[in-house]
Amino acid sequence: MSGATPDPPEPAREPDTIARLQLTQALQRAKYAIAWERGWPSLARLLSVIGLFLVVSWAGLWLTLPFVARAIGSGLFVLLAVGTLFPLIRFRWPTREEALRRLDRGTGIRHRPATALTDTLATRDPVALALWQAQRERTLASLKRIRAGLPSPRLAIHDPWALRALVMVMMVATYVAAGDERALRVAAVFDWNGVLAPANVRVDAWVTPPNYTGKPPIILSAANKDAGTPDSGPLPVPAGSTLLVRSSGGTIDVVVGGGVTEIAPSAEAPKGTNERHFKIAADGTAHVRAPAGQPLWKFTATPDRPPTIALAKDPERQARGSLQMSYRLEDDYGVTEARAQFAVRPGDTPKETGKETGKSAEPRPLFDPPQFALVLPNARTRNGVGQTVKDLSEDPYAGADVTLTLTAKDEAGNEGRSEPFNMKLPERLFTKPLARALIEQRRILALDANQNAQVFTALDALMIAPELFTPEAGQYLGLYSVARQLEAARTDDALREVVASLWALAVTIEDGNITDVDKALRAAQDALKQALERGASDEEIKKLTDNLRAAMDNFLRQLAQQQDRAPIPNMPPVPEEVRVILEQSKALREKTAHATEDQLEDLAMQQEALRQRLKNFRDTHKPR
Structure with missing residues (x-):
């Protein structure tokens, strides 16, 4: 027989292989835990700086500062972010020995069980081999208690005042306060166009209400520069108004939000100028970021109320069988169209139609109920009483029980309807x-x-x-x-x-x-x-x-x-x-x-x- 040490029997190899696999996984987890403990303090400081930047942005600070101050402020935040990442330069990935030491501490067992499993036997002595094998078996029995443990970055040491919690609270508060303007307020810090824009560039802006309102344009620049600013409150304008921003040179950078959307210009801008057109359909904001010098404008869109129409008195039959109707009209900008519509009342059919015919139970009229335009007191009536006389004596519905409904429309397309009025259509009187x-x-x-x-x-x-x-x-x-x-x-x-x-x-x-x-x-x-x-x-x-x-x-x-x-x-x-x-x-x-x-x-x-x-x-x- 040779002096070589015999290999361990086959049943002994399988537990050893499983032990090595479990140890390798535990070592990987230990390395991750150590790396997180080393890198998280710096990352937490970076996230705190980012959170503080969002707090300042959502609070609207960038909207009130001049362009130079915005550039300086953004530069300071960049320096703070780089400073928090500077300790990461010395970051090194954990070694195997450091991971083994962490596993030895995590087991709570003396004699370094994790390290012992990685040891090898140098001698070939059979007695030493038997003792070594017995020791490994006892170590394998305790392997289930080998754990890397949870990472413990100990942020309290790096942030003893818990400023990170204060930043999180302020983030929640400013997020709610910013509302729909969150993206606009964050983007304002990157508005440096004013620093490079020429000082002699002129910006004119005004709001043109729809023509049917009869209201004059509202100047937003020059003499009325503060109109619609946060200090003066939102500027009320009719819904559907057009915002026009004109610059005497350079490009125009306009940021809008809410119900303000850009539309195609209806005409070419004057030579040497640039224009942008926007429609104010609902409450919203507009901000000219370049050229510089314009505040944030806030608009409150006043909706166009639908017109109202109602009978001033019951319809009357005239001598020749005509129908005379008097009605009251009212609208904030003026009624442009009014109509009278009739509908047969359900169940109010002549007696002859009540018999069973064996056909469809639903009536099948041959003609549509009468409807006609009403005479307006004025071309654009805001408040008045109109009167219309209509001869319906030859209409097939003459003498039928109907429901009368009056409708009125304004130029914006809003429609108002009167309360239904039950009546009998006048008819020609036949004596024979x-x-x-x-x-x-x-x-x-x-x-x-x-x-x-x-x-x-x-x-x-x-x-x-x-x-x-x-x-x-x-x-x-x-x-x-x-x-x-x-x-x-x-x-x-x-x-x-x-x-x-x-x-x-x-x-x-x-x-x-x-x-x-x-x-x-x-x-x-x-x-x-x-x-x-x-x-x-x-x-x-x-x-x-x-x-x-x-x-x-x-x-x-x-x-x-x-x-x-x-x-x-x-x-x-x-x-x-x-x-x-x-x-x-x-x-x-x-x-x-x-x-x-x-x-x-x-x-x-x-x-x-x-x-x-x-x-x-x-x-x-x-x-x-």
Whole structure:
């Protein structure tokens, strides 16, 4: 046998390998702990300097200091930061021996167990080898207690006054106080453009409110340099105003925040100048950092309130079936548009539509509810009462229960709405039963196309016993034609034509041949009124006046002919009222021939009143 020491048996190698692996990991942790203890004090001082810089920035100090002071202040903070990092020059990574010593201290066991595991046996003596192996086994048994421990930088020795805690408290306070301007206040320290900018550069800035407000521009520089500064408080401006900053030379560096955003300029800047344009949509700030010399401007955007509109009194029906509405308007900058909108009240449908049809339960109107523009007291009304008269007697919704809503808009697009008002749309009064029945069926069909079968049944019923209900052949043929038209209708457009035919037939039955001349008279009156409102030329007004005279003459002539062709039976021997009405009509015709443009509308209204009186007289004395 040779004198070499035999290798340890195989079972003994495995614990030794595991022990070495655990020891290596413990040594690595010990090195990290020692390195942290050596480097953290310097890093803590650096973080304290950075925190102090943020405190000064968020407190707004850089915004109040001149540019030279900002440069000096930033330089001091850089020197402090470098000074805190200077001790790191002597930093050295922990050695293996230092890590072993830390592990020996961390076990709490004497005789340096961690170091013992790294020892090697120099002799080959079997007895010494056995003793050494036994000692290693005892050391391995205690290996679970070998720990590097937590780092202990002992910051209290380096910072006995606990200034780092004070810096953290101030950081939290200034962070909350800075609000949305945190980034702006930090960036202000790097604004050194004023140090290099020429002294003779001029900066002009002003805020231009929207044109519809009628307010003058607000100068922010020169004489009004302090407007909107932190000392004077935020500057109130209308929302949507434009901020313009102009420099006589060099580039313009403008920092904005909040609701102030940059927009494209609407025109080129004057030669030799530079401009920046911004829109103030909400509260915000603006600061011209270069060229130097301008403070931080704060703006409070005053929103444009929506206009208000309400009925001054309940809508009224006029003599000819027109609707007259009076309404009150109010807006901070002026109303530019107002409209009246109608909607059918749910459930307020004619009785005929309440029957089950087997079709869709939802009404299917053929026409949209009426809506029209309202007359404004002024082109831009801030506070006033307006009045509009609208003839809706021919509208398919005439006589229906509706909800009226008035809307008003200003130039900024804000819209105000009135409280809904329930009403019944005025309609033309038909005295003849057949005409009234046709108008009722017309409204039913117009408001719900699903009722076409019921309307056809009603029309078919009206044609029963024509010798009693429709003795005139023309009326019977017209009723028959409309019924066949409705029967053949398959589309909404065809049904709309049926609605128009029902109206035309009802008016013909009611008025006879006077309908066309009545329409011509109304058209002539409206044309002359519109020409006078828009300031038409004298030639146009003269032509429209002649047309109105001719239409009125034709209307009176047709009215007299109708009375001659259809004399009222069983009249009293001396119809004094009729005679007075005709004499007054004749006098009006003579006045019309020599009337001026301003008198024509009054004469037309008087003539209409006489026509209504004559019609009422006929209804009173018609045969029973």
